[in-house]
Amino acid sequence: MTPSMEDPSRRAVIGGLGLAPLIPAHIRSAPGWRLRDNVSRPEFLKGQDLIWGRMPRSWYEGPFLGDGLLGSMIYQEPGQNKVRFTVQHGRVQDHRPEFGSGWGTCRLPVGHVTLDPVGTITAVDWRLNLWDAEVTGTITTDRGKLSFTAFIHDECLVARAEAGGDERVRWTFHPEEAVSPRSASEAPPSGYTPNPAWTTATAGDVQQVLQPLAGGGQTATAYRVKDGLLLVAVAHSFPSATQAQQSALGTIRNAPSYGVLRKRHQDWWHDFYGKSFVSLPDQRLQSFYWIQLYKVASAGRAGGPVMATTGPWLESTPWPAVWWNLNVQLEYWLIHGSNHLELDSLTSTLDRNRDQLVANVPAAYRADSAGVGRSSDMFCTRSVGTPGSGAEVGDLTWALHNVWLTYRHSMDDKLLRDTIFPLLRRAINYYLHFLAKGQDGRLHLPSTLSPEYPVTPPQDTNYDLALIRWGCQTLIESSDLLKIDDPLKPKWKEVLATLVDYPADADGYMIGAGTPYAQSHRHYSHLLMIYPLYLVNWDQPEHRELIERSVAHWQSLTSAHRGYSFTGAASLYAMMGRGDTALSYLERFFDPASRYPCQANTHYAEAGPVIETPLSGAQSIHDLLCQSWGGVVRVFPAVPAAWQDVTLHDFRTQGAFLVSAVRKGGRTSFIRIRSLAGAPLRLKHGLAGSVRAELSDGRSAPVKDLGNGVVEITLGKGNEVLVYTGTRPDPVIAAVPVSKPGQPWGLPAIPPPGPTTPVDLSAHFDNDGVSTHETMTDGDFDGSGYTYPAEELPAAGPFVHEGLNFVFPAYGDGAANNVTAQGQTITVPSGAYAKVRLLGAANSGAVTATLTATYTDGSTAQVPLAVPDWGGQAGAGVTEVVRCTHRHGRAGAHSLRVGLFEVQAPLDPAKRLRSLTLPTLTRPQVHLFALSLEAIKG
Template identity: 70%
Template structure:
């Protein structure tokens, strides 16, 4: 007798390929857009966010404010430049203010001890600002527009007025004293040992790193930290007048280069003079950063949160820099002092695409620069054609991966490459596809292909692998891996066609798609794997990857909607293990269904202080230590409500909550390399403007109502369009051209912030 699981799985296996972007076809139908009406004149958006004053005013409303002293890292201001990071809070047990000094490139170099101890991130140290008097209060502002902390520290002796920023590897602070106060800085080196020591003892063969030494060159102080595994960390700092500057360098295998580099950096900064000289280029760079896109919603606190996440990700990542560890550049005591590849790193980077900030993509540059290491991570017998990465690694992706059949977690590189593929799809830069995505994905999928075996049912099956962190004996045919294999083979076929590559593995990829076993499904929806139901609460949604973010099984397939919905409902029905990204993941899943109100309900659970792991005062998040990916993924959930692009279709305002009557988007980047601008007023979409950056086919879904929909090019002529039976609009749009869509009479084409609706307190710490 055929089981329900087999029947449902077979249905999925038979429809998955047809649902993918490269083969989705829109049927021709009667036009729903007036393609013959002649526009009376060319049009142009009026962007009221085109001046520095407008941006300064808008972002000031999003700033974080402190009216009392933060006492923990997840309460305080934070600064960063993609490598060097600092958090500001009270020095524990001391009348002083701590400025942490940590760096994303500072790590140990003993891979034989594993990522938790041997190649982990290592602490650097912290500064303290030590007042003469007892601290009685603070008044601080973290300016997003200027990426600068400013404010005062009040003591019973007077006032300290401070300003601080982090740019180009330098932490700079200017502090002046009034009354009987004085400015005293102290640098405190920290032991170069894994922050994992808070949760476990070191391995038995662990040898501590040597103690640091100090060196003085003129008025520049240095702390030099040698490492047992080779290499050096060097911190150099100088306090002169009202300005302190500090830099950190790390070298490996050289034991001296970091000292030379940090000294030269401070000497170079010394020549520029004052804090103001450092501040000028710093603020100009940040002002240019924000102007690349604009989002405004009527929920003030959530809007502020979103802009803080853009500040945060730009402080934590830069292309060519280290990949974000679970804590970003702000290392604190944590069980996770490394890069985690089975969910964390993926969620960290999603928001850079829609927000039009691909310059932050250190994940793409990391995998491109470390292809040899990714190859070395698989067993020697497979290195000729395969690559992979284990669950956690250092900044160089140095972590071996086990073999299917041994219960190993195998698919993490493939999932990370989905992020890189998203970067390609949002830029349509064939160099990224040719040099990074295609060769590495080919190797990652090849590793799977070595182990797929035909079963008695004629289908290809995968030996036991681990569905990330689901606590059972690893099953065969895990949905996590089956989804990644399907996505990987399909993407390789699409990529080969795009690049004109006659790859000899094309028949193998096609055969795999045709014969791969269906997704295991039971009465509750998608299972973990063969004969392994989803039966206990789980924070990850690894078993649902085919739905989100891969969209292999999606809401455009009516026959799959019941299965999708009951799978998501069942995932959240088993409570106890859910964490912040469980809520943001559900929010994005419901956004795919077009259910904006439900999506917002789940997203707000992340901010609900009654939940076990809510978002914290400074928008950071903790589970026994810093976990940066969840707040960043919450911004992606917001993106998914406002604009989606998958299956070859751009969807504008697909899941806007009913409470958000007004919404503004400007230069939101989508797959196909389009920039979308749109305005919603009183619950009605007034216009959509789309600019093509690559000349790719434009297929669009919209909710324009109130009259005949017009599509007008930027020279005022009608665009050529056609509409499919499902309402998808196809528009001919050449590279560099723009099209405007509206219904009825042409509305005011204005980009501006929306009026606040739901008000909320500023992030930070209010007065008690």
């Protein structure tokens, strides 16, 4: 018997008899290697948890729970001494497509639960435990303490609370009107009628709220409260008007015990976290990354509805649907590298809604085409216009690129044959109906819209040309792989050979023919050929200068940029191998001075709640650590210089490889690759010196040097190889030391501030931004006649916010009560101060500007100032003081919930401050209601 065939049971017996010296040395010494995972995930993830030492007040600050369908946010009930647990569900939507996706097929609100203490809340101490995917904590009141645990499992919100002292556990469910979340900011379309009112029912100890819908179907909520334990279930049915009631009721009645539910829930999440591992030396970014994995698993599961832009955490927002021209793609990219294909509800959504995708194109093209409009419901219900009409037509093709990525990361031929090939064939066919040869002999595309670029749609938009090229190339490769003799293959080849070149000018890639990139644009739709399609890439030296020029020009015009403009730039520079530049762009997304920063709980705001950009930030981290485009696996291709140590484990790449790699002291120690499909492996390893590749049994794997740092390694399905230089290292996976500490995400407790000195602003008041309920037309905060409701603002006079002393202005009819920034110089009591603290807000958008601090020694300093829009949210370093339930306007109360914020900016405590000069602004504008100066403690 050869050593490789020796019976392991016999080997164990011999060893047990003490006969090991009789075994040949080549058998005893075990020449192979074994990758060891030394990470204690419970302990590691505890270090990534979100912490709340003060009460969150909004969607952008609170803990969040979800199971891919049901979702809940936890924060203070606006204006009340209660804690809100929102209850929303990804399948709950309206069914009236005649009113569009914003109103007719939008996601609909369900309701929320409040935990109602007896006493006044004085403190909170909460933790979002990532490992167990639950929120735990205490609520301290002047009457005692409430302790609670909450999680969501199998479409059931489970919350258990206990009371101490004179407190009591009181849970209350509040149904919400089934109306579009857009109602907070716009009137309904003509002809729209409200959905019927909800009704209630009781079935034993289970309470129900039943919501019929005007377009058919039903939403049902069932809940039970017993001994402090709350169970809430939501179901939605369509077209059935009764099925949801029975489904929700059954969920509650059939729920197992609390202990069983919790164990099942925790088992799912513990298995989830074991599928991959990433460790970074930057604590804040490391935690952010793991929170995004928790978030995407809370928001989507294969077989469930495709994620809306708010995920399952619906709130008042302009985005209560699915957006197909950027948002949905960004939401799902990180599931591939993180080895979580089980979360791909985008692929399952497109697969089961093929008939609707066909119905979305004009009738004349349905025999062979398919498409989807810019936004839709979970059934892909949205018609698409035709090229030549200026319509946006490429969104299905781009969404199918995500599905193709799932194929490439799984190498599942069934997915390629049954879903990607037939749908992509139809998506590209739609383009083929409109491509026409010009006088130059090249194929041209009539006018189409480059997503959201605000000009007359040009011909030959780069957005569509890139998608056409990618689609035809992918169809040819797929038909070859699947051995399909498709009659359209000659046409696809003709398109690739004769399609017009991408329009470009001296600044790089244009929007389209005759339309330069001439104004700021948040999307990078005109750069898709570079990222994420990689049709034009850094491995093509002839294109490098054009790539650099195009990306630099896109980033040079910044006024319209949003958070994903930064994450997109990070990924583009990572493709170039420029890790430091990529990291600098990614960090802008976390800069509180940014116009659209990441929020305290890692959620994001852009005119309302959206979740795609933080998820794309996790993909930007992936792009720094491992890339696999163009048939090459690239390990540590763009690691920033500051990240001397990095660990990557079971990172899934194209070709269905699992990559584990460790970087120590700025050098790659080893790379372990396991093949799940037996695909060809080409590896850009980044190792210095002669590369060695060993199979797990110690045998050498065949290695072919392809040049430029790329090797080809023969690796069969199910096999794994260790790649290194020099002496074989001990392959161990472990968390890396943190070299850049950072505070936890959430709202950690704020240390008591130093002594504060209020500054009298009354001499500078020039705006009336407050009105009473009786005289809503008094005042004009924003230039459009809107004002804060006086009834919900602090009383005039001394006001304390988180230990800071302010003087809030008096307000009354016609009384000026705030300062608009017009370059005024405000004299302050002379003294040494560490910070300036402002109470105020901006209108017409957030403001990033500077104050000028003048010191008694004659020196000046520019002090950065970032003030949120009054309808926006507080970013890092900003706290929300008040969130009103509405605002006043010329036509009465308006549903936009406006806020007032406390903003801090640093001063030089070694000098004595004389005055502060406000910036000179027009629109957007900053309004200051109060100002205080904080000295150093003690």
